[in-house]
Amino acid sequence: MADAITAQGLVKRYKTVTALDGVDLAVPTGSVLGLLGPNGAGKTTIVRILTTLLRPDEGSATVAGVDVLGRPRDVRRRIGLSGQYAAVDEYLTGFENLDMIGRLYHLGAKRSRERARELLASFRLEDAADRPSKTYSGGMRRRLDLAGALVADPPIIFLDEPTTGLDPRGRTEMWEVIQGLVAGGTTLLLTTQYLEEADLLADDIVVIDHGKIIAQGSADQLKTQVGGERLELTVRDPATLLRARDLLEPLGVGKAALDEGRRTLLMPITGGAQVLTEALRVLDDAQIGIDDVGLRRPTLDDVFLSLTGHVSEEEAQQQNGRPPDPPPPAPAPAGRHAAADESSTGGA
Amino acid sequence: MAAPTVFADAYVVAKRNIIKIKRVPDLLVFTTLSPIMFVLLFAYVFGGAIAVPGGTDPDAYREFLMAGIFAQTAIFGATITGAGLAEDIKKGIIDRFRSLPMAPSAVLSGRTISDVANNVLVLIVMSLTGLLVGWAIHSSPAEAALGYLLLLVFAYAISWIMAWLGMLVPSVEVFNNATFIVIFPLTFVANTFVPLETLPAPLQTFAEWNPVSAVTQASRELFGNIPEGVPTPDAWPLQNPVLYTLIWSAIFIVVFVPLANYQYRRSTSR
Numbered sequence: 001m002a003d004a005i006t007a008q009g010l011v012k013r014y015k016t017v018t019a020l021d022g023v024d025l026a027v028p029t030g031s032v033l034g035l036l037g038p039n040g041a042g043k044t045t046i047v048r049i050l051t052t053l054l055r056p057d058e059g060s061a062t063v064a065g066v067d068v069l070g071r072p073r074d075v076r077r078r079i080g081l082s083g084q085y086a087a088v089d090e091y092l093t094g095f096e097n098l099d100m101i102g103r104l105y106h107l108g109a110k111r112s113r114e115r116a117r118e119l120l121a122s123f124r125l126e127d128a129a130d131r132p133s134k135t136y137s138g139g140m141r142r143r144l145d146l147a148g149a150l151v152a153d154p155p156i157i158f159l160d161e162p163t164t165g166l167d168p169r170g171r172t173e174m175w176e177v178i179q180g181l182v183a184g185g186t187t188l189l190l191t192t193q194y195l196e197e198a199d200l201l202a203d204d205i206v207v208i209d210h211g212k213i214i215a216q217g218s219a220d221q222l223k224t225q226v227g228g229e230r231l232e233l234t235v236r237d238p239a240t241l242l243r244a245r246d247l248l249e250p251l252g253v254g255k256a257a258l259d260e261g262r263r264t265l266l267m268p269i270t271g272g273a274q275v276l277t278e279a280l281r282v283l284d285d286a287q288i289g290i291d292d293v294g295l296r297r298p299t300l301d302d303v304f305l306s307l308t309g310h311v312s313e314e315e316a317q318q319q320n321g322r323p324p325d326p327p328p329p330a331p332a333p334a335g336r337h338a339a340a341d342e343s344s345t346g347g348a
Numbered sequence: 349m350a351a352p353t354v355f356a357d358a359y360v361v362a363k364r365n366i367i368k369i370k371r372v373p374d375l376l377v378f379t380t381l382s383p384i385m386f387v388l389l390f391a392y393v394f395g396g397a398i399a400v401p402g403g404t405d406p407d408a409y410r411e412f413l414m415a416g417i418f419a420q421t422a423i424f425g426a427t428i429t430g431a432g433l434a435e436d437i438k439k440g441i442i443d444r445f446r447s448l449p450m451a452p453s454a455v456l457s458g459r460t461i462s463d464v465a466n467n468v469l470v471l472i473v474m475s476l477t478g479l480l481v482g483w484a485i486h487s488s489p490a491e492a493a494l495g496y497l498l499l500l501v502f503a504y505a506i507s508w509i510m511a512w513l514g515m516l517v518p519s520v521e522v523f524n525n526a527t528f529i530v531i532f533p534l535t536f537v538a539n540t541f542v543p544l545e546t547l548p549a550p551l552q553t554f555a556e557w558n559p560v561s562a563v564t565q566a567s568r569e570l571f572g573n574i575p576e577g578v579p580t581p582d583a584w585p586l587q588n589p590v591l592y593t594l595i596w597s598a599i600f601i602v603v604f605v606p607l608a609n610y611q612y613r614r615s616t617s618r
Contacts, residue, residue: 051447076449087440091368103360104450106353132371148444 003062004029004156004187005050010059012045012211019045020056021211027189027204029155032182034202035191036304042211043191044084047160050189051081064156077105080149084161084191088144090134094125097133097144098151105152112151119147123177139170143177156187163197175200195301207307215307222303229272230296231279234264236289241265247282251275263291354451361445361458365432366465376466379428380473383421387413387474390541391481400543402575407482411575414474414483415567416540419560421474422503423535425467427527429459429507430514434523437515437615456608460507467503471496486572495570498593502563505597508604515611540564544581556583559596565589 005027012020020042027033035043048054050061052072061068064078088097095116102112120129123143128136133144142162149157162178163171178201182188192198198205199219207215207222215222231252235241238260245256245265252275256267269275276295283290369376390398395409402408433456436442445455478484485492510527517523537551538561547555555561565581566589568574585592 048443053443053446073449076447079447081444081447083440083443087444089364089368089441090439091371092364096364096367100360100364101444101448104357104445104448106356106449 002028004031005033005061005063005189007046007050007061008059010046010049010056010061012042012049012054012056019211020049023059023208023211023213025061025206027187029187030185031203032188032190032201034198034205035189035208036193036195036198036205037191037208038193041208043193043208044160045211046208047081047158047189047191051079051158052076077152078154078156080152080154080157082142082146082149082157082159082162084164088133088141088148091132093130094120094133094136094144094147095129098147101148101151107152115151119150123147137170139166139173142166142170142174146174146177150181154186157181157189159188159190161191161193163192163194171197195299195304199299207304209307215303223298225303225306229269230266230298231269231276231293232264232266232296233279233283233293234262234291236263236291238263240288243286244283244288247286247288248279251279251282266296269295354454354457357450357454358458358461360450361455362462362465365459365462368432369462369466369469375428376469379425379466380470383417383424383470383474384477386420387417387477387481390417394541398542401545402578408575410478410482411484411573412543412568413541414478415564415571415573416535416538417474417478418471418499418567419502419538419540419563420535421470422467422499422563423506423531423560425470426463426503426506426510427524427531428466428510429463430510430512430517430523430527431520432463433459433511433514434517434520438519442612442615452613453609456508456511456605456612460504460511463507464500464504467500471499483573487570491570491572494590495567498566498570498590499563501597502559502593505600505604508608509600512604512608512611515608515615534558535560538564539581539586544586553583556581557585559585559593561586562589562592562596566593 003026005025007023007025010020010023011018023042023046025033025046035046037043045054049056050063050068052068052075055069063075066074066078068075088094089100092100098116098119099112102115103109105112107115117129120126123146125136125140125144125147128140133141136144146159146162149159159178163174166174175197178188178190182201188201190198190201203218205215205217205219205222206213215225217225231248233244235244241258241260241263245258248265248267249256252267252269254268256265258265272295276293280290280293390413391406391410395406395413398409400409400412403411433442436445442455446452487495513527514523517526537547538555538558540560544552544555544561562585565586569589574580580587
């Protein structure tokens with residue numbers, strides 16, 4: 001069986017909402033699928049169906065070649081699940097949590113204890129092993145929860161928003177752990193609303209919105225859909241913004257979008273650094289002062305925006321004054337400009 | 349799935365719940381504090397105004413009272429089952445259990461078994477409280493043991509109702525309020541705190557057939573708390589309180605074990 005996870009035509013309806021509206025998936029063994037979408041897109045519903053927690057109204061699925069609807073118990077032997085809300089028992093210690101899970105996978109008393117200690121060590125929870133997990137930080141709880149999914153060393157792992165709610169440091173730590181896992185050859189299905197997370201961790205990305213798959217491919221393929229580079233610059237004096245546009249537009253390949261509040265200009269270009277140099281020379285000649293300038297490759301943020309026509313959850317949170325996320329792993333010279341993106345391309 | 353797996357899994361779940369009783373003693377403290385408060389209120393505040401058959405002194409009422417308290421405590425103790433499950437669902441722990449290759453019924457049987465342990469502790473505390481206010485066991489050890497056993501069986505049966513309810517309601521708070529509304533009339537419109545004869549006719553009939561009255565009557569008889577010469581009420585349930593209690597317990601179990609298991613399989617955290 002080449003595909004570790006398959007799904008055909010999954011449909012799930014609730015009273016008034018269609019949570020899933022015909023979803024097909026195929027995850028090759030040993031690969032990582034990133035299921036990307038905003039809150040309420042249907043990501044968790046997919047995970048719940050594939051992990052036997054929920055029965056779809058229509059459709060079928062297999063996990064490790066086993067029919068999810070027909071033989072759920074056999075599926076459960078082959079999977080590990082780590083949920084959106086860390087499902088560790090806060091009154092039990094880290095060790096007791098993992099030991100309990102081992103027993104319920106029927107590893108036996110001795111093996112369960114050994115495995116619990118092994119995992120606590122490899123997830124850097126040794127020192128906290130015998131403290132109730134109530135005392136753990138958010139990041140530690142997530143690591144413990146993920147360790148819980150690995151107790152039986154299952155070939156297929158489902159991670160439902162493994163980093164939602166973590167601070168930047170916790171998120172980076174979690175990423176390292178997951179990358180280690182993937183290096184070991186585990187098949188992974190990961191849901192996230194963080195575009196950079198899918199970019200970093202997933203081989204293939206499925207973008208889902210309102211219960212439907214709206215795009216699919218590698219991160220690079222998705223980025224190609226959106227097109228080439230953009231030049232982004234911030235002028236010092238807002239009064240010069242219009243003049244800067246008039247001077248620069250001939251250098252680009254499309255209309256420049258302006259954000260007067262932030263004094264920024266965003267313009268699609270081809271030609272990269274040469275255009276950037278030329279732009280700087282033109283502005284210098286015109287004596288227009290600039291605060292910031294950079295070339296931007298399209299990020300998954302742009303992909304998401306152009307596919308769904310609405311801003312991603314992550315950006316919405318940033319606009320609501322949440323502290324910014326850690327810098328994206330791919331080089332993005334001019335930093336992040338989520339809010340500017342929305343105003344410049346959102347109406348297109 | 350082989351039966352040993354069910355027992356082994358239920359044991360693991362029960363152990364987990366018992367660790368929780370140990371780690372969060374507040375839970376035990378609060379489940380015992382309110383019955384202790386009831387004992388004190390009825391023994392020292394209301395008791396003086398309530399005449400019980402077979403004696404007018406305060407000690408006679410305290411002898412009368414404790415069986416009622418035991419019955420009430422058993423029912424309140426059973427609510428822990430539902431509240432615990434409602435909490436586990438909310439925190440995603442039930443999701444984790446349901447994603448494991450364990451016996452599905454083990455989550456509920458483990459839960460109800462650990463709640464028996466909780467009820468044993470609560471009954472011990474309540475018995476000690478009873479002794480302090482002047483209650484005593486006047487029967488043989490065998491009868492007394494049977495009395496405790498019957499209370500635990502009844503509580504166990506009720507805890508399956510609570511298990512079903514706990515998974516049906518959206519939150520622990522709703523569960524607590526819902527059960528409160530049912531449990532109070534059920535435990536008060538009975539012979540728990542006042543003699544049945546004092547109730548108006550329709551309520552008296554209800555109370556006679558209320559299983560809570562039968563448990564109370566059975567405890568009174570088995571602990572030897574009914575003074576000599578006091579007649580047993582004519583109603584059949586009170587003439588045969590042990591049998592009547594067991595019948596209800598059996599009904600609860602037969603109806604609510606499948607219902608609770610059905611609800612467990614379809615329960616979701618969101």
